Structure formats: structure tokens, C-alpha cells
Amino acid sequence: MKTSHSSKISSLVLASILIGLGLVSPAFAGFRSFIVDPNSKMVADIGSLGGIDAYGRGINDAGQIVGWSRTPEGNTHAFITGPKGEGMVDLGTLGGSDSWAYGVNATGQVVGRSLIAGDGSYHAFITGPNGIGMTDLGTLGGSNSWAHAINASGQAAGISLTTGDNSSHAFITGQGGVNMTDLGTLGGDYSAAHGINEAGRAVGDSFISNGSQHAFITGPNGVDMADINTLGGETFANGINSTGRTVGQSDSHAFITGPNGSGMTDLGTLGGDESVAFGINDAGQVVGSAQVAGTPQSPQGDMHAFSTAPDGVGMSDLNLLAALPGGFLSEANGINNSGLVVANGFVAPIPEPASSALMIAGLVLLGVIMQGKKQLT
Template sequence: MTNYYLNSSLLVACLLATNAAQADPTFRLTNLGTLGGSASWATAINANGQVTGSAQIADGSYRAFIADPNGTMREVVTPSGFNSYGLDINNAGQITGYLLDTSSKRRAFLTNAHGALSDLGTYGGNSSVGLGINDAGQVAGQVIHNTGDANAFVDNPPGYYVCCSSFSSGNDINSSGQVAGFDYSRTPYYFSETNYGHFTHAYIFNPNGQQIDLGTLGGTASWASAINDTGQVTGYAYTKTGKTHAFLTAAGGQMVDLGTFIPDIGESEGADINNLGQVVGKASISYTSNYVNGQQLGGYSYHAFTTRDGVMTDLNLLIAEGGTGWELLSADGINDNGQIVGMGMFNGLQRAYLLTPIAAVPVPSAVWFFCIGLSWLVFSFRKNRNFVQSKQD
């Protein structure tokens, strides 16, 4: 009976230790700095740990950047008279984003693996933005017209195509050429028996022309931000109560509500997803509603989040190294190694950051090595005790 209880206790201890060791990982924070100006933010990270985003230079204008895994930031050489903004990066180090001229017109761009920038033009519209890029160099984005209408586009060298309704966008593209974005829903939403309208829904645009409406979380509209190589999508959607919540699509395409930090009144947005199904984004931590002369001031304050098994965690709680002076406001990119990039405030200044999981002995290996060692000690103790007892007998 004693041996039974002893072995059972060891098993329970091992299981508890395994669960504890599988808790949310902690991170080392790297301040990516700026290009000589006062602000920066990071938008995407590839599998090699290269980061892109935008940073101010000394004269106050902005430049797209690429940062090496060690955090060293380099400017993407930009045509004279333009600001540039990096929005996505593939595993070859190619970056897409947009150029902005003095008249606020945007032009999608693509860099090669060496950082040389090519203007992609406006695809027949007034302006364009490159929003996502896959490893084949295909770019997804949005064309904006003089009328204010907008269309999703996919640039598939050496050609391109524009698709979808008069208000649509291709926000990300995966290795299979699937595009995640938004489009007007084909199903009208009824306000009453006589009044109805069409609202923007999150969509998947397949290479064969098929469009999949992902629906909403019970509200009127939704937007897709990112798609991984398995076809899972994240973004944000309205709930029945009119709040926007981050979502993750399940294998069948159904939206799963990722919730918020503040029940009932909170809001959240999913920004990126890796091939493990981990989502990053931002979620409100507080809400203030102040009115001055009838005008509402204040609103939501946000923190960056990550998910593990669909559970949202504030990234500010997971920084183990380098976090002094930081408040992480948004998380905008995550790779399959669990590295995360985004924007935060460092001693009151807006800065791009990189979070790297702190290496540990693989779980459950470390736990089971401990259990094996403990079991060996118990076995040795029992063996010696039995030997002594036999001598006494």
C-alpha cells in the first residue's frame, strides 16, 4: 500500500510539473530604435528573424526599414520626395509596403532580397498599397480610385489582377496564393422590413477565383488581417453588442471569438497569425468616456496580446528581460519561432520592438528527466532499506 501511494504521488508531481513548465513562455525584449528620428514601429517578421516596419529619419520623414535578427536597423533606400512604409516581409527578405508623395498619393512597392526598391505603380487606380507578400514574391494589396472606391489586387509577376467589389482589399497572401482581406457581403443585412444594406465581411480569395465569406461574430461587419499556410485567418469582427473582437478561424472556416481583456465592454483586433495558429494583436485594457462641450474625448487604451491554445495574454506580463521602461501597445507580426514584433512606448517614446522567447530545456523533457532522477533516488532508498532490513532479520 505504501509503495502504491508513493508511486501515485510521484506521478501526480510529474504531471503538475509538466503543466507548470508548459505555461506561457517569457520573452527577451529588443529595442529596435529608430533611423535618427523620434519614432518607429515594426509590422512584420519572417522565419529568419528579419523585421520590417517604418522609422523616422533625422528630418522627420519616414523610411521603411529592415532589421537583422540582432536588431540592427537599416533604411530601405527610397526615391527622392517620398516617404516609405514597410508592411510585410517574406523569408527571402523581400519587403512590400507603400511610398507616399507630398500630395498624399500612395504607390505600392516591392524590394528585392538586397533591399533595392521597385515602384509597383497604381494598377490603374489613383493610388495603391502593398499589404502582404508570400515567399514566391506575390504581393496582395489594395487599389484606391479617384471615386473613393477600392479593389483588392494580387501582383503575380510578370502580371497582376484586380478583383472583387468596389470596396475590397487583399490584406495578406499565403504560400498557396490564398488571399485574406475584406469585401462587401453578398448577403444583405436588414435593419427593418424596408431598410437594408451590404456590409464589409472578412473573405478568403482563392487562386481559382472562389471567394469565401467568413461571416461575422454576430454583428454587421468583419475584416481579415492575416492568413497562414494552413488557411487559418485572423482579424476582427463585430459582435451582437456592437463591439469588435479578434477572431481565429477553425479548420472548417468558422470564426472563433478570441475575446477581450475587459468582459462585455472591451474590444480587440487580431493582426497576424503563424503556422501554429498563434495570434497576436491588441486588446483594450481600459475605457474612458469624457465629454467636453458635447464632444467625446478619451476612449480605449490598448495592450499587445498573444494567444496560446486560443487564450489571450497581455504581452506586458511576459517580458522577462529588457522590459524596463516599456509598455507594449500592439503586436503586429509573429513567426513560427514565436518571435513577435510591434509598437510600444519606451520611456514615453514610440518605438519598434522585437520579442524573442527565452530558450529553455524542451518540455516535457526537462520535467521527465527530473521525474526519472527522483524515481531513481526513491528506488535506491527502498533498495537500501530492504537490504538493511534483510540483514537485521
């Protein structure tokens, strides 16, 4: 369950990433995280760590949500909530000023990244059950690492710089987060893992020998990285369920595959040009963000959170299923097996001109970062 890695995604989705990176003031962005039940039409703000913003990234079957939020001091800290998104707890850091949480398993073990002492580098971390205790997972020899996902046995998956910081490779750990293993690439000098299922099958994206970016899936326990088919253009895999059905983005459209990454189905959009899938549950319900049709006020169309029925059938605007008063849900990052969704949205007025300029500058900076083939994004 993760943020897309395509530079073609709408600026609204990129803005939410910038908030997490601290490049846009949350006071201007008005970005919050919600737990959503499309069946009951319930939408509940999960709160914050004392600052104005929060960003939800992962959800488990108990409804525990993880992500990051501003503290009263202005830092960004990883958090976990209690069941059904209630009660946010600060997970702390590995000694640095900031941390971010990306994935959570059934027992509440959390993975993410944290700045280490001195704030010169960030390392992947894993916690114990219910977010207790934060352990440094180390790196593949380089200065930085980042864990995106975790399965029930505590296998973590992510990305790390390799020795000399010359390339970034996907990794998987053993059970309990021990023994980080390099998954290699599809032929280029970059790969990143963004999802992992209970069998230890990891999915993500990698450069191939000609420099294009393709989605990959591995066998159990991260063995044998294989290229996933595309819809044309570059492809990114963001999530995987227990049967190996994979979701992500290909040629600017969200997709779902069959079991074990076989085949690829275009999920379409909400009337605009783009969409990206971030999460999937065991029934094949998919969530993500999709562009709606443009209007005179917004010719390019906003990005709205979406969800589907089982097997990826029928993309629906989450705002029509569970409306957010005074704002809109721009993206849905995860869905559990009960159908509860973690989503993020804008709840404040449009930024003033000065803050808009800052957001635009931040988007340009992020675009530059995302173009770097040998750096962690």
C-alpha cells in the same frame, strides 16, 4: 500582419497609425518598436533611422522586421532589420519623400507603399531579397496603391484605386510582384487585401451590396473571393497562415477561423470591450491588441498587446509575459514560426496638453478618412 481597419478600435491603436502617417509628433507620442520573445521574456528596442520613433509591422522566420521610422530630416522611411531585429536599414523611396513597409517574406523581400516623385501619389512597391532595390508595382489604373503582404514566391497583396479613382479594389500579383490582378469585391465598391499565404490565398475586407463590411478569403492565387462568417457586425481579416486559418476582428472582438477560413471563434478580450487580431503563425499562435479592464485613472481601459497559445487558445497580455520597463506594449503586429513577436509600445510620459489636442484632432481626421468608401485609407 496589419493594422485593423475598424473605426471602433481604441484611440491608442489609432494613435500609432497616426504616427506612421505623420499626424502626431513622435517626440510627444513616444512610440517605439520591439522584438519580443515571450519564452525568454526578452524585449529589445529595434532602434530607429535616426529619428525618435519607429513602427514595426511585419516579421519573417529569421526575425527580420519591417516597418517605418523617422529619419533625422523628419521624413518617414520604410526599413528592414537584420535577423532577430538587429541593425535597421533605410529602404529609401520611389522618388518621393516618404515610404512605409508592411510585409516581408522568408528571403527578406519587402512590400509596402511609397510616395513617388512630386509626392502627389503613392504606389505599392516590392524589393529584392533583404530589402535590396525598390520596384514600383503600379496600380489598377488609379492614382494610388498599397501592398500589405507578400508570400515566399513574391506574390504581393494589397489595395489600389481603380481607373478614374472611383473605387478601391483588392489586388494580388503574380510571382515576383508582376502582373497586378483585380480581385473584385463582395458586391460593393471597395475591397482591400491584408494577408496572403504560400498558396496565394488572400484575405481582407470588402463592402457587400448593402454597404456593410465583411471579411473575405480567396482560393489559391486569388481566385474566387468568398465571404467569411461573422460574429455579428462588421468583420475584417488581417492575417492568414499556411493552412488558411484567418484572423482579424468581428463585432469588435478578435477572431480565428479554422482551416481555409471555415468557422469563426471569438478570442475574447483582456477584460475590456474590444480586441483585434493582426497576425498568426503556422501553429495558430495569434497576436494583436486588446482592451484591458478600466481603472479609476483610465476608466475605458488601455489597449495592450496580446498573444495566444497554439490554435488561438488563451489570450495573454504580452506585458505580463515580457514587461517593457517605463512603458507598455500596446499592440503586437506579427509573430513568426519561432514565436518571436514584433510589437509596438509607448515609452515616454503622457503628451503635454498641446500635443494631446493635436492627437485628438488627428484622430478625428482619421475617422473621417476611414468613413470614406471610395478612397484609400
